[in-house]
Amino acid sequence: MAKPKGTAAAASKVAPGQGGELHQTESDPRKRLTTNHGVPVSDDQNSLKGGRRGPTLLEDFVLREKIQHFDHERIPERIVHARGSAAHGYFELTESLARYTRAKVLTEVGVKTEVFTRFSTVAGGAGSVDTPRDVRGFAVKLYTKEGNWDLVGNNIPVFFIQDAIKFPDLIHAVKMEADRGFPQAASAHDTFWDFVGLMPESTHMIMWAMSDRAIPRSLRMIEGFGVNTFRLLNDKDEATFVKFHWRPKLGLQSTLWDEAVKIAGADPDFHRRDLHDAIAAGDFPEWEFGVQLLSQAEADALPFDILDATKVIPEEMVPIRIVGRMVLDRNPDNFFAETEQSAFLPTNIPPGIDVSEDPLLQGRLFSYQDTQLSRLGSVNFHQLPINQAKGCPFQNLQRDGHMQTQVFAGRANYEPNSLAEAGEEGGPREDPKGGFRSFAQPLGETKVRLRSETFADHYSHARLFYRSQSPIEQAHLASAIVFELSKVSLEHVRIRVLANLRNVDEGLAKRVAAGLAMDLPAKSAPAVEPEDMKLSPALRIIGKYPPTLKGRAVGVLVTDGADGKVVDAVRKLAEADGAMVKIVAPKVGGVTLKDGTLLKADGQLAGMPSMIFDAVALVLSKEGCAQLLKDSAAIDFAMNAFVHLKAIGFTAEARPLLAKAGVEDDAGVVDIGGGAKGFLEPARTRQWEREPKVRMLA
Ligand code: HDE
Secondary structure: OOOOOOHHHHHHHHOOOOHHHHHHOOOOOOOOOOOOOOOOOOOOOOEEEOOOOOOEOOOOOOHHHHHHHHEEEOOOOOOOOOOOEEEEEEEEEEEOOOOOOOOOOHOOOOOOOOOEEEEOOOOOOOOOOOOOOEEEEEEEEEOOEEEEEEEEEOOOOOOOOEEEEEEEHHHHOOOOOOOOOOOOOOOOOHHHHHHHHOOOHHHHHHHHHOOOOHHHHOOOOOEEEEEEEEEEOOOOEEEEEEEEEEEEEOOOOOHHHHHHHHHHHHHOOHHHHHHHHHHOOOOOOOOEHHHHHHHHHHHHHHHOOOOOOOOOOOOOOOOOOEEEEEEOOOOOOOHHHHOOOOOOOOOOOOOOOOOOOOOHHHHHHHHHHHHHHHHHOOOOHOHHHHHHHOOOOOOOOOOOOOOOOOOOOOOOOOOOOOOOOOOOOOOOOOOOOOOOOOOOOOOOOOOOOOOOHHOOOOOOHHHHHHHHOOOHHHHHHHHHHHHHHOOOOOOHHHHHHHHHHHHHHHHHHHHHHHHHOOOOOOOOOEEEEEOOOOOHHHOOOOOOOOOOOOOOEEEEOOOOOHHHHHHHHHHHHHHHOOEEEEEEEEOOOOOEEEOEEEEEEOOHHOOOOOHOOOOOEOOOOOHHHHOOOHHHHHHHHHHHHHHHEEEEOOHHHHHHHHOOOOOOOOEEEEOOOOOOOOHHHHOOOOOHHHHHHHHHOO
């Protein structure tokens, strides 16, 4: 190989891109590139070599430091809830709970408390997609004046298991199978359903996980629940049981299964992008904060045990009191430093809030503190900026450890001490009155390793959930179980699940068996016969979101020669109702409209399929439509909008495309050539009555 010509000095100046203008020398010390130890760097483009074409020298500490730091950039991902998206915001109390608690965050009306909220999927890895069928984590860190309060919840109010000792088994079963390393971010496989079939206590949670709640439309449209029962403690140390709730202002909304699967391909970051973009656009997501409060006597009177996290307290039984709100109004500046390094601990509770004896919660009290050590690598993880107690300083006599960032002055690192008597700083002291106190729960029972008999009913609440759903939701739920069990290769596992389902609802078991083309097996024997509870319509999704386009997206597909007036009319109408409108065109540069003006596109057709919109409009010219008939992306655009039960507005020129995509006329397919008004009503909701025409449900 011929040596390049030129002198060594000339060669050393050649930067990637040749221009060198982005790599100018910086003499201002505040802007100068340095090593981690502050040594200014003269050349960030070339390593130090033994000659122009010679080997790189070990001496090159600039190169070594840069590469070494890069080599160690990744830290272990969370063992569960690895994939997450987060935002900053504030919590504001609207009604004081002073009668029940002395926690200032719940007594000082109008005071804004800074929060950091992280949403997550549970089973998938950090790089998995946003829309699998899964529970969503809903973890809120409130930086209160009395220390951080981490309300580490989910979007489903119950859980799979009753005792923390089963958590590693549950997670091993649901994650990718141990020998083959798949499936990723999916519960539809042998080991998960094997565990479920053998653990009837998971049945209630399975109903929720198979419902459309597990395939949310947006993180801005999920509910949040503290799940475990906590206590509030007032000034007199009197206790009240409490369940915590978050309610999205945009209403609870979901996708359809076929849609969620296709979104995963179209935009794996669908939820992360949606949250980020909404906040960036100033459309801040908001939740109401609510509590269900119960005295000991009220808890004792319930026909189930509130310490059992597989049970829900229907709001028809104990109403939810809305006492505050949370607004997320700022995106993180740095994903790693904030979203990734945030550490949530159910043990972070200010004075006036306390845990209960729920055996699931009790295990969590250990796990979260512990797991940070392998993930963040140091007992000082609370000193990371995102985890610091910002509302009040932390001060104690714990010292040193890996990555200690504090410089503690003085000798007071033990207590009691009398250093103050000699004029030295004596250090912080305990506060018996204002400090955290645990509820004086009388114990005094014999040590046992068993499950309370009050936890034995595994089916009444599953039945309550299933029977409380609307017919559409019941069909979706049954179909979800059919889908998941169809991916289970072990027949005995499917049979066991079916046998358990008969305890929930015979109709459900029959539907699932028919969907699998399997015989219905004998009913499994429940530990306790389930009871019929009063149905709870509040457990439904349908009807829980207002008919509005607020927070949703409308996609307008256009071609050259399209009528700009129709595009404008759709945009005006949808934006006035709160929607974000995106122009989709065959080419990203945009289209030339009928009147000769250029309309810029927000995205190209193949990259902006209709799955990512809540309603679509097809504003085409005759020639444009003729072109699109040859493009499967265009046909899919219309077909998917139709089968995902979305409103489709169209101009007459788009008719051939609709026909080719199999779109049939119904109330949601609206001619907007003469005016867009008729498009609004159907666009605000899904066309449920269309579903039987486009999908075979169980
Ligand atoms: Fe978690 N869970 N969990 N979990 N959990 C974790 O902690 C655990 C449970 C929840 O955005 C881990 O920091 C046990 C219920 C959320 O960073 C780990 C048990 C609920 C997040 C852990 C449960 C949750 C986690 C992994 C059964 C709803 C993400 C990383 C006893 C109330 C927080 C971490 C974030 C994360 C343990 C059950 C919610 C391993 C042992 C029930 C939202 O500590």
